[in-house]
Amino acid sequence: MKRPTHGGNLAWAASLASCPPSLIVDFSASINPLGPPKTALAAIESGQQDLVAYPDPNYYQLRVSLSQLHPTLDPDWILPGNGCAELLTWAGRELAQLEETCLVTPAFSDYRRALQAFSGNVREYFLELGIMGCPIPNFPSPIPKTVGLLLNNPHNPTGCLWNIEEIKPYLEQFALVVVDEAFMDFLPPPQQQSLIPMVQEYPNLVILRSLTKFYSLPGLRIGYAIAHPERLQRWQQWRDPWAVNSLAAAAATAVVQDTEFQQKTWAWLESARSQLFQGLAQLPGLQPYLSAANFLLVQSEPSSSQLQEKLLKHSQLLIRDCLSFPELGDRYFRVAVRTPEENQRLLEALSAILS
Numbered sequence: 585m586k587r588p589t590h591g592g593n594l595a596w597a598a599s600l601a602s603c604p605p606s607l608i609v610d611f612s613a614s615i616n617p618l619g620p621p622k623t624a625l626a627a628i629e630s631g632q633q634d635l636v637a638y639p640d641p642n643y644y645q646l647r648v649s650l651s652q653l654h655p656t657l658d659p660d661w662i663l664p665g666n667g668c669a670e671l672l673t674w675a676g677r678e679l680a681q682l683e684e685t686c687l688v689t690p691a692f693s694d695y696r697r698a699l700q701a702f703s704g705n706v707r708e709y710f711l712e713l714g715i716m717g718c719p720i721p722n723f724p725s726p727i728p729k730t731v732g733l734l735l736n737n738p739h740n741p742t743g744c745l746w747n748i749e750e751i752k753p754y755l756e757q758f759a760l761v762v763v764d765e766a767f768m769d770f771l772p773p774p775q776q777q778s779l780i781p782m783v784q785e786y787p788n789l790v791i792l793r794s795l796t797k798f799y800s801l802p803g804l805r806i807g808y809a810i811a812h813p814e815r816l817q818r819w820q821q822w823r824d825p826w827a828v829n830s831l832a833a834a835a836a837t838a839v840v841q842d843t844e845f846q847q848k849t850w851a852w853l854e855s856a857r858s859q860l861f862q863g864l865a866q867l868p869g870l871q872p873y874l875s876a877a878n879f880l881l882v883q884s885e886p887s888s889s890q891l892q893e894k895l896l897k898h899s900q901l902l903i904r905d906c907l908s909f910p911e912l913g914d915r916y917f918r919v920a921v922r923t924p925e926e927n928q929r930l931l932e933a934l935s936a937i938l939s
Contacts, residue, residue, distance in 0.1 A: 591904040591918075601896040608896075611930060612904035614740075614767070614879040614920040618852060619800025621845040624835040631834035639830045646828070649837040650808055654780055661783065663816040664836070666827045667805035668766050668794045672698045674819040675734070675762045675790055675809070680704030682759055683730035686723055690909035692740050692764070699734075710911060711742065713873065713881075718744040720751075727757040736764035737777065741909060741918045743875025747777045755779075755786045766794035766807070767877040772850045775876075780810055787812040797878070798849065799839045804832040853878055857921045863931040864919075868938050878921045881906075888917035891937065899933040 591612030594605035601608060647659035654662075665671035676698025679685045684705040687695060691708075699706050709721035718739065733754055738745045754761055768778050783789050791810040796802040806828060809816065828836075839845065861880060864872040869885035884891060888905045895901040903919050906912035919930065 594902070597896055597902040600893060601900050603900055607900050608902050609900065609922070609926055609929065610902050611919040611922060612902045613802065614797055614877065615802055616798055616800040616849055616878065617922045617926065618849055619845070620835075621799060621839050621842050623838040623842045623845070624799060624801060627834040627838035628831050631831050634830045634834070637830075639826050639828060639833055641825050643828060643833060646833045646837050649840050653840050654810070656781060656784070657810065660813040661810055661816070663809045663811070663819060664828050664833065665807050665809060667796060668764065668792050668807040669694055670805075670823070670827060671792050671807055671809045671819075672764070673701065674822055675792065676704060677702045677822065678760060678790075678815070679732040679734060679762060682732045683728065685732040685734055686758070688721060688735045688739070690741060690906070690911045692736065693908045695734055711739070711744075713742060717874070718742050720746060723754075723757075729759055731758055732760040732762070733758040734762045734764075736766065738767045738771075738875070738877040740767065740877070741879070741881045741906060741912070741916075742873055743877040743879060743881060745771070745777055745876035748779060751779060752782070755782065755789055758788070760788050760790070761786075762790045762792065764792045766792065766797060768793070769798045770849070770853055770878045771876060783810050783812070787815075790815065795836050795839065799845070801832075801835060801839075804829075804835055806832040806836045853921060856924055856927060859924055860919070860921055860927045860931070863927070864934075867931070867934055870934070870938070879918055880921065881916060881918050883916055885915070886938070887914050889914055891917065891934070894937050895930075895933055898937070899929070901930055901933055903930075
């Protein structure tokens with residue numbers, strides 16, 4: 585089997601570990617281990633009666649539910665999609681129409697995929713990695729009005745969180761700014777640094793949000809974009825009809841109102857991330873980076889791909905190598921934060937290998 589580009593490929597991992605996929609503990613995909621919420625499962629079960637009909641092509645009820653997460657927004661400013669990946673495709677099409685797009689690297693590989701699909705010109709700016717944080721790269725000054733910017737916050741794979749004031753000046757300078765906030769909801773609301781409150785002021789701003797990571801629903805493929813209604817209407821005309829299936833729409837409508845699950849997740853993450861960070865920092869040859877998200881980037885003296893293989897074969901644990909991030913290569917890996925018991929199992933397995 586070919587080595588996967590993304591995390592979460594349990595079929596590949598199981599073939600290497602010689603076990604069923606169900607026995608793999610997946611640290612490679614940054615998915616909330618507390619989900620899916622019961623509210624999502626109940627919505628899916630009750631929504632089965634709607635499978636005989638096409639979904640509402642405008643997803644009005646879903647957009648109303650999503651707008652309740654962002655009370656300043658009218659539903660017309662929200663477009664649900666078949667995961668962030670589908671919406672990223674249309675953002676890539678918009679960016680590709682510009683002279684070039686500035687891309688902060690290391691970056692999620694789908695950013696290049698979306699831009700290259702429409703023959704977009706990409707100029708990469710490397711992020712100086714720091715244990716305590718990562719300053720945004722210096723872009724050329726002045727920035728031509730024919731240039732776009734694509735970045736994510738919190739940043740993947742470092743977990744760095746940039747504050748609003750660091751990003752806000754770019755809204756005045758770039759022709760189009762696309763910010764992927766797929767991991768922003770893992771921060772409690774007082775700590776979030778979302779640009780969503782600025783989207784009505786800046787028609788050149790697009791925000792991408794995921795519902796699959798926080799609510800542990802990657803198999804359903806559900807996300808949404810926030811942007812000026814004219815832009816979203818254009819995307820709607822570009823894409824296939826009924827991009828979101830009715831079960832995904834029902835689950836999403838339910839989970840965004842599940843405040844109990846949200847509070848439970850925020851309470852879990854802070855202590856579990858600290859436990860995993862401290863444990864990794866104590867292992868020889870490993871240096872974890874501070875993260876605001878539900879994953880940790882780890883610099884590794886040993887080969888990360890060899891560590892990955894040994895963990896699979898000996899412990900049925902899957903970590904994410906960073907080979908798909910060319911700037912990082914084989915001396916970094918990324919691990920999702922999971923339950924305290926699973927985190928401890930990973931730490932013990934790594935300790936056995938490294939010692």
